[in-house]
Amino acid sequence: MRRLVKKFRxxxxxxxxxxxxxxxxxxxFHYWISKLSAPADVPADKxxxxxxxxxxxxxxxxxxxxxxxxxxxxxxxxxx
Numbered sequence: 432m433r434r435l436v437k438k439f440r441x442x443x444x445x446x447x448x449x450x451x452x453x454x455x456x457x458x459x460f461h462y463w464i465s466k467l468s469a470p471a472d473v474p475a476d477k478x479x480x481x482x483x484x485x486x487x488x489x490x491x492x493x494x495x496x497x498x499x500x501x502x503x504x505x506x507x508x509x510x511x
Contacts, residue, residue: 436467
């Protein structure tokens with residue numbers, strides 16, 4: 432299981448393609464990958480993209496507030 436997951440990560444194939452080529456059910460292979468996920472073992476260029484966006488923290492004047500500005504234009508201001 433570990434050997435195949437490691438081989439998959441460097442294969443450039445989709446999970447479906449790799450599982451099919453090795454005679455493994457796609458659902459079982461997906462389970463293996465989720466169980467063996469260790470981000471430190473996977474090179475940055477092979478990792479799945481993150482859905483988190485970086486945030487920037489900057490002072491916005493006299494008052495102490497946190498301003499969260501989303502890409503869609505929504506702003507959330509939190510007094511602290």
